[in-house]
Amino acid sequence: MCPETSPAFELIKQAITEKRLISAVYHGKQRDLCPHVLGWKAEREHALFFQVGGDSAKGLATDGAWRCFNLDELTRSEER
Numbered sequence: 001m002c003p004e005t006s007p008a009f010e011l012i013k014q015a016i017t018e019k020r021l022i023s024a025v026y027h028g029k030q031r032d033l034c035p036h037v038l039g040w041k042a043e044r045e046h047a048l049f050f051q052v053g054g055d056s057a058k059g060l061a062t063d064g065a066w067r068c069f070n071l072d073e074l075t076r077s078e079e080r
Helices: 007-018
Strands: 022-026 029-041 044-054 065-070 074-079
Touching: 007 022, 007 029, 007 044, 007 074, 029 065
Parallel strands: none
Antiparallel strands: 022 029, 022 074, 029 044, 044 065
16 A cells, blocks of 8 residues: 655656656755656655756756755745
């Protein structure tokens, strides 16, 4: 039996299926993300993204960077 999923999880699952980017805020930084893998880590919804734009506390290389995020820490998630 699968656990109940959040709206963010469902949005990211749809974005993966449709090969679309999402825009979201994570730790106060606006990010443009390409989702790749979705699941759970330590019983929290978690995803692997390739960040293609926006801001980052660590800085963002001009060609992007791989990022893993807990979905309960994403705010204002929307498909682009």
